[in-house]
Amino acid sequence: MPPATAVSPSSVDTAVAPLPVDRLERVDGWGMAVSAPGYVYRPSTIDGVRDVLELAQRRGLPVTQRGSGRSYGDAALCPEALILELNRMRRILAWDPESGVLDAEAGVSIAEIWRYALGDGWWPAVVPGTMHPTLGGCLAMNVHGKNCWRRGTVGDHCLELDLLLPTGEIRTLSRQRDAELFHGVIGSFGQLGVITRARWQLKKVSSGLLEVRAVPARDLGEMLRIADDAKETSEYVVGWLDAFAGGKRLGRGQLHLARHLEEGEDPAPTQTLKLEAQDLPDTFFGVIPRSVMWRLMKPWNHRPGMRLVNSVKFHLSNTLGKDAVYPQSLAAFSFLLDYVPGWKKTYLPGGLIQHQSFVPAPAAEGVFRRQLELCRQRGMPSFLAVLKRHRPDPFLLSHAVDGFSLALDFPVTGGNRRQLWRLVRDLAEPVIEAGGRFYPAKDAALPPELFRAGFTDGQLERFAELKDRCDPDRVLTSALAERLLG
Amino acid sequence: MKREFHHALVIGASSGIGEALARRLAAADCRVVMVARRRDELERIAAEINDLCGEERAFPLVHDVRDRDEVPRLFEQVPRTLGGLDLVVYASGVLHKVGFEEYDTAKDAHTFEVNLLGAVAWLNAAAARFQRLGGGTIVGIGSIAGDRGRSGSPAYNTSKGALAIYLETLRNRIARRGTKVVTIKPGYVETPMTAGAKMFWEVSADRAAQIILAKARRGVVCAYVPARWRLVSWVIRSIPSFLFRRLKV
Structure with missing residues (x-):
């Protein structure tokens, strides 16, 4: 005893x-x-x-x-x-509008960065679905965006960073200067030191607009095919799936493919690059203030309600929105999660978890099919499912693979927590069998053995040495x- | 909605109601820090609990509740030891035998130190934490003796009466943060403290602990243990003062 x-x-x-x-x-x-x-x-x-x-x-x-x-x-x-x-460490230390290199403290947010740089015609090469994370946080979790196939992760655009070790020593790291630690720190979820400063390469844009194409997909196979085909021609590729649909319609949904407008395509680039042109609208349908929108959404946040919402969304995308091509501001397209402030409160009182799996391309359809079917069988279909195309990156604890990711949002209730955590475990097993990985920034429920099984080339041992x-x-x-x- | 306790702190856990509470909590899968002055007793009970549970659920903390300066740093360690904290019970208490014509300030001061000031030190720390974080349950073991100024044990009665007022004050401060503050007023309970006393309607410490935990889970404001003592209390409190002073109670 x-x-x-x-x-x-x-x-x-x-x-x-x-x-x-x-x-x-x-x-x-x-x-x-x-x-x-x-x-x-x-x-x-x-x-x-x-x-x-x-x-x-x-x-x-x-x-x-x-x-x-x-x-x-x-x-x-x-x-x-x-x-x-x-x-609170959020100063922009230097900005070069010629090269697009930003030098900033780690606490500066993505919002502050793009708002600072856009007037000079620069936009972050990679942004997550919300503009509020800090640069340091993005590097620590090595976040990706809707253009991960084309541009990789946030870490791929980091030129240099300062790492404060617990001993009080500061190390300046880059691909040339202690490259092993540089590649270990990015994506190490804050376990090796405190990133206090970073130099970040932004990308040149000649317009504040994107050309967006909305394409419906009848099933998972078509969704993956369109996403794969579009990766070479579109800067951004992201798919939404109706996770309630089953049978032949399993994985149906809609993709948004977007590209930056080239020089000359935007008749008024100086206007569209202004911050006013990027601000998200104050109201929905011109009347509903954004700030109250989540309250109107909350009554629908249950299984029958979300089944209906997903179904209606699919049918609208397959009819009214089918193959629509339209211009959209960079911020509006990039930061979809910021459209409805406080939308997570629709999941109260239990909140939500997300599970995001990364699966090599050849196995993706089989794994995602199993995952979607499993969710349906267990009576816990994802309320929001999002697909992206990825490429590998050089970081030690990288989540990325040459393949696809599927992110699944689940509501947590007083009664489903245990089953939901078990579901996450069961969703993860086929990912590992297929040589896939997971994304710590999204995770709350993954068992350690499955996370660790994603690293088969001694990455965890090298990480332990760095630690x-x-x-x-x-x-x-x-x-x-x-x-x-x- | 009933509360479940997973991480508890019991002060005064080496005997009586406190020990019984620690045993019951641990048996219900709760991790418990047990505070008491007597190391040998405390460690023996904790080891017994861990043996019975088959895992480490009881964590002894040797401390004299009169050493109030130690409390903030010791309290800080408790959630770290347990992995959280959702229940704090103050069960320490002394009852000195006091003769009808005896006025012993040292005995009285000791009573106040253990029954009241120790409670204030530990429960202040608990209240500050729960006020910041929301939730949590605080239980103070008072006594029916605190309901009226009986002639037998002036300091004991006063300490338990003051404890009840203090707990009410805490409740009024932090209830809005979802914290439950439960005042327990036991009648006669078989404990080392009451050994040799003339008693009736007595219950075992284990039975008292069972009732107390049920009340704590429901988050009641004040509970008599067992409930029939509420009627006794009402009768005692209803007796006019000019009659009460003639009674030898």
Whole structure:
């Protein structure tokens, strides 16, 4: 029998003041399905970050990094840890409108970056579906966008970064300077050090508009074929699937293929590159304020309601919107998740989780078919399913493969949590059998053995060596890291 | 909706109601930090609980509730040890024998230190945490003796009466954050503290713990244990003062 562990006053230095209780906050994953109390520190300088790291080491406490808190699951929280929230370190340090290279502190958000650079004709080469994550957070999770086949991940466009180690030392890393650590840090979900600054290459655009084509797909096979064919001709490829449809219609949905307007195609580029032209509309249908939209959506957020919504959306896309071609602003197309502020609240009180699988192209149809069928069989179809095309990248803990990803949103309720976590495990097994991987930024429920099984070339061993080198005292951690890496 | 407890702190867990609560909580899959002054007793009980459960669910913490300065740092360790905290029970208490013509300030001060000031130190820390985070349940073990100024044990009655007011104050502060503050007023319970006392309607500590946990899960405001003591309390509180002072109770 294990011996009882004494929490003895002798093991606690009662002369040291306790951590201030006004730092204590309940820290949520963005999906609101997981949370943990933590002592939140929001430094605005590197010295402030060092102070937090020192405090943690003096007290023997872990530190968890957090940017804007946009990871769906438990990546930016850890029970009773010091939470190092970095979004007050948000200065843009340098900007070169000739080369499109931005030098910024890690807490600057994607929104601040594109709004800063667009007037000079530059746009981030890769953006996630929301503009609110920080640059540091995007690098730590190595996020991707709708153009991952063409442009890779956020890390692919990072030229250089400063990494503050728990020892207080700062290392400047790039592909030329300690390339091993550079490729290890990006996508390491904040386990090797604190990214305090990064130089990021943006891409030149000659218009603030994209040409978007909406294409319906009758089933999963057609969806994958269109996405694969479009990857060479369209900058952006993203598919929405009606995950409620089964049988021959399984995987039906709609793809959006988009390309930047070339020089000369936009009759008024100076106008479309203005911020006013990018602002998302204040209202829906000209009357419903965006801020209340989630309240109107909430009554539909249950299985029959979402079945209807998905079905209506498909039929509209297959009739009125079939093969529609239209211009759309960069922000409107890129940041679909920001269209309805607070939309995640439609999932209250239980919140939501997302599971995103990355599967090599030849096996994708079979794996995704199994996943969609399994969800239906278990009575837990995904309320929102999104497909993208990916390419591999050089980062150590990369989630990307030469293939497709399928992201599935699930509501969490008081009664379905256990079944849902079991479903995630069962969804993950065929992914591993097919040589696929998973995306920690989205994860809340993956069992560690399945996450680890995605790395078969010694990546985890090399990562452990980097961890020993950078953070031997294991100061940096998170609930996600504890769960997946142990 | 009934609350489930997964991580609990029981202060005064080496005997009586506190021990019984720790045993019941651990048996219901709850991890428990057990606080008490007597190391040997505490560690023996924790080891017994862990043996019975087949895993480490009871974590002894040796502490004298009169050492109030230790409390903030010790309390900070508790959620870290347990992996969370959703229930805090203050069950420490002393009842000194006091003669009818005895006025012993040292005994009275000791009573206040254990029954009241220790509770304030631990439950202040708990309230501050739950106020920040929302949720949580605080249980204070008072006594029916706190309902009226009986002549027998002035300091004991006062300490339990003050504890009830303090718990009410906490409740009024933090109820809006979803925190439940439960005042428990036991009648006669078979514990080392009441050994040798003339009792009636007594219940075992285990039975009292069972009732207390049921009340805590429901988040009731105040519960007499067992419930029939509510009637007794009502009768006692209804007796006019000029009559009450003539009674030898």
